[in-house]
Amino acid sequence: MTEQALLLVNLGSPASTKVADVRSYLNQFLMDPYVIDLPWPIRRLLVSLILIKRPEQSAHAYASIWWPEGSPLTVLSQRLTDAVRPHWNEGPVELAMRYGEPSIERSLLKLAGQGIRQVTFAPLYPQFADSTTTTAVEEARRVIREKGLDLKLSVLQPFYDQPEYLDALVASAKPYLAQDFDHLLLSFHGLPERHLHKTDPTGSHCLKTQDCCQRAEGAVLANCYRAQCLQSGAAFAERLGLRPEQWSVSFQSRLGRAKWIEPYTEARLDELAAQGVKKLLVMCPAFVADCIETLEEIGDRGREQFLAAGGEELQLVPCLNTHEAWVQALVTLCRRAPQAL
Ligand SMILES: C=CC1=C(C)c2cc3[nH]c(cc4nc(cc5[nH]c(cc1n2)c(C)c5CCC(=O)O)C(CCC(=O)O)=C4C)c(C)c3C=C
Numbered sequence: 001m002t003e004q005a006l007l008l009v010n011l012g013s014p015a016s017t018k019v020a021d022v023r024s025y026l027n028q029f030l031m032d033p034y035v036i037d038l039p040w041p042i043r044r045l046l047v048s049l050i051l052i053k054r055p056e057q058s059a060h061a062y063a064s065i066w067w068p069e070g071s072p073l074t075v076l077s078q079r080l081t082d083a084v085r086p087h088w089n090e091g092p093v094e095l096a097m098r099y100g101e102p103s104i105e106r107s108l109l110k111l112a113g114q115g116i117r118q119v120t121f122a123p124l125y126p127q128f129a130d131s132t133t134t135t136a137v138e139e140a141r142r143v144i145r146e147k148g149l150d151l152k153l154s155v156l157q158p159f160y161d162q163p164e165y166l167d168a169l170v171a172s173a174k175p176y177l178a179q180d181f182d183h184l185l186l187s188f189h190g191l192p193e194r195h196l197h198k199t200d201p202t203g204s205h206c207l208k209t210q211d212c213c214q215r216a217e218g219a220v221l222a223n224c225y226r227a228q229c230l231q232s233g234a235a236f237a238e239r240l241g242l243r244p245e246q247w248s249v250s251f252q253s254r255l256g257r258a259k260w261i262e263p264y265t266e267a268r269l270d271e272l273a274a275q276g277v278k279k280l281l282v283m284c285p286a287f288v289a290d291c292i293e294t295l296e297e298i299g300d301r302g303r304e305q306f307l308a309a310g311g312e313e314l315q316l317v318p319c320l321n322t323h324e325a326w327v328q329a330l331v332t333l334c335r336r337a338p339q340a341l
């Protein structure tokens, strides 16, 4: 029988916490036209400006959460790959990163070198965005084309509304939700509003009214990151039977001066404290593995901010990481991936 390899794909991290390694990672990441979607000369200028101060700040932040084995994102993604392997009887299971190592190019060449002809390509992003899903798939297509590889891809589609993902989120969060808490904040990674306008197939739906993302359906929903985040949040809260005042959604990690999708997590932390929330739970459902954005931005800086604003406790709920329910869910989702190339 023909072997079907599984390639799990995540974002990637710097090789180390050295400023030079962080600069080179940020340069590769931010020069991606799907991430900073501006014409090359403007992007080059903007990224060069960002690279004056950001690498040092980010290196410091990475150093504060780095593990002896490496970046949490990379280590957790590798552990997930190892946990999935015994369940994927169809062929080999490998990990690739969009930025840094192991690169998509290296991993596809390795699989092709083993005689593999079919790959299930699994971007580990529940909600669709050009800056995550599209860029990963396009990079795989580039490698296949430029290296002349005889590989067919089945691509895992965004799974923001799939019961397997939502049930795994519930299973992983249950022990934390069993504790006493005043509010649950679902903090998703943010995006510049410009990205939503670009992927809106009607050119006239997104961010036009207060609730347009709540009402998105069909092709609009399939391309609207914000709408998918809101749906994941609502479906998760419904599964847990949470009342509307017990939970809310926000968007974190804004970079630069452009307007990003709202509400901003930073603003929500102050608002919730001002409303008298003392015990806050924060989950980050756009990330399947803990990383700098969850551990440092929320777990360290977010906690500090919430406590300074009058809150008493911020509990960060771990990402899905290697939870058994997630391992099973991922295998099921990957088996359903449609043939795309
Ligand atoms: C224009 C900038 C950025 C966009 C757009 C963006 C989208 C986006 N990112 C993730 C997931 C992750 N991002 C991570 C780190 C990170 N993201 C940006 C910028 C944008 N992201 C930067 C500059 C960084 C590096 C860290 C820093 O300097 O702040 C990570 C963690 C990587 C790690 O090593 O831990 C993840 C994961 C999503 C899901 C997304 C769009 C929806």
Ligand SMILES: [Fe+2]
Residues within 6 Å of the ligand: 189, 253
């Ligand atoms: Fe990011």
Ligand SMILES: [Fe+2]
Residues within 6 Å of the ligand: 196, 205, 206, 207, 212, 213, 216, 224, 226, 227
């Ligand atoms: Fe929208």
